[in-house]
Structure formats: C-alpha cells, structure tokens
Amino acid sequence: MxxxxxxxxxxxxxxxxxxxxxxxxxxxxVVIADEQSKGKGRLGRKWISPSDxxxxxxxxxxxxxxxxxxxxxxxxxxxxxxxRARIKWPNDVLVKNKxxxxxxxxxxxxxxxxxxxxxxxxxxxxxSTAIKEQTGKSISKDILLKRILKNFEVExxxxxxxxxxxxxxxxVRIEMIDGFVEGTAIDIDEHGRLMLKSEGKIRKITSGDCxxxx
Ligand code: BTN
Numbered sequence: 143m144x145x146x147x148x149x150x151x152x153x154x155x156x157x158x159x160x161x162x163x164x165x166x167x168x169x170x171x172v173v174i175a176d177e178q179s180k181g182k183g184r185l186g187r188k189w190i191s192p193s194d195x196x197x198x199x200x201x202x203x204x205x206x207x208x209x210x211x212x213x214x215x216x217x218x219x220x221x222x223x224x225x226r227a228r229i230k231w232p233n234d235v236l237v238k239n240k241x242x243x244x245x246x247x248x249x250x251x252x253x254x255x256x257x258x259x260x261x262x263x264x265x266x267x268x269x270s271t272a273i274k275e276q277t278g279k280s281i282s283k284d285i286l287l288k289r290i291l292k293n294f295e296v297e298x299x300x301x302x303x304x305x306x307x308x309x310x311x312x313x314v315r316i317e318m319i320d321g322f323v324e325g326t327a328i329d330i331d332e333h334g335r336l337m338l339k340s341e342g343k344i345r346k347i348t349s350g351d352c353x354x355x356x
Contacts, residue, residue, distance in 0.1 A: 228308035
C-alpha cells in the first residue's frame with residue numbers, strides 16, 4: 143500500500159521521510175515536495191531543487207537490488223515519455239550524456255529511503271538537462287510520479303538495467319573516498335556492483351563516482 147504525503151517547501155524529502163518513520167510511518171510511504179531548500183545528492187553533494195522539478199522519497203524494506211530497481215524505474219518511465227534515457231552507474235539517469243535525474247538511497251532504522259529528483263522544466267547545471275529541454279513540453283508531476291512508482295514493479299530489473307546501462311562497455315574512472323581506479327566496465331552483478339577490468343584484473347566496485355572517459 144502506498145501512502146503519499148505532500149508538502150510545499152521542505153529542507154529535504156529524505157529528512158521528512160526520516161521524521162515520519164520516527165513517528166511510526168512504514169514501508170509504502172512516499173514523501174513529495176514542491177521545492178527543497180537542502181536537497182541532498184549522493185556523495186555529500188547538493189541537489190538543486192527549484193519549484194518545477196519532481197522531488198520525492200519512497201520508504202521501502204532494505205534489499206540489495208534497490209539501486210538497480212530505482213534507476214530502471216526512472217529511466218524506463220522517461221523512455222515512456224519519449225526520451226532516450228540511459229543509466230550511468232550506479233544510478234544516475236542521463237539523456238544525451240547529461241543528467242536528468244538522480245537517486246540517493248539512505249538506510250534508516252529498518253528501512254531504505256529512496257530519494258529521486260527529476261529535472262522537469264529548469265536545467266539546473268551545465269552538465270544537466272531537463273524533460274522540457276528534451277521534449278519541448280512540460281509534463282504533470284503527478285503523472286510522472288505515478289508512472290515511476292508503477293515502474294518499481296518492473297519484471298527483471300537486472301536485465302532492464304543492463305539494457306539501459308550507458309556504462310557497460312565504456313572505459314571509466316571510478317572515484318572513491320580513498321582514490322580512484324580506471325578500467326573497462328564489463329558488467330554489473332545482481333547486487334549492482336560494477337565489474338571493472340583494470341590492469342588485467344576484475345575488480346568488483348560497490349560504490350563511487352563514475353566518470354565515462356570514452
Ligand atoms: C544524486 O544524483 O546525487 C542524487 C540526487 C537525489 C535527489 C533527490 S530529490 C528528492 C530526494 N530528497 C533529497 O534531498 N534528495 C533526493
């Protein structure tokens with residue numbers, strides 16, 4: 143069962159979801175806001191959140207495949223709206239090599255909170271794009287939200303992830319807290335780890351910032 147809680151401006155829908163979990167809300171909660179003053183990105187970055195974007199957090203049970211499932215849900219939905227969306231490992235959604243949507247997954251109490259931001263009308267950064275820039279049209283936030291939530295139920299997210307991956311096959315640099323590694327992204331496993339062929343060895347990368355070098 144899905145319970146949607148709507149807000150005007152919040153600091154971050156991730157924080158609101160945590161507060162609501164503390165108050166007894168559980169799996170199935172969706173927190174959506176018009177705007178965020180402190181939108182959270184991965185790796186300590188900010189997520190610029192003007193009033194025309196889609197910002198929501200979904201509370202689910204913890205499980206390993208969530209980065210795959212959520213990236214597929216967003217990319218597939220954007221495909222349904224006519225965009226050629228692709229996934230940059232682990233779960234950035236790109237159109238024409240520019241970021242259109244981002245996903246952060248935080249573990250809290252017994253839950254995982256999946257935070258999703260989609261650029262709809264405004265292009266927040268030079269490296270970003272937005273739905274309107276790509277299609278020339280604005281779409282309804284409610285319809286987009288509904289379709290993304292529906293696509294969380296996609297069958298065989300693992301295969302879909304591979305189909306939609308823009309990273310597999312590329313030479314990449316993975317920046318981690320303690321340094322970086324470069325190599326060819328040859329595959330991902332069912333836990334979402336990246337198989338990187340680097341200096342003749344296969345390394346399984348769990349997390350990091352992925353830069354497509356060629
Ligand atoms: C990233 O690509 O770095 C992840 C961005 C995630 C942004 C969304 S917007 C809704 C939710 N609330 C937040 O504060 N962050 C996520």
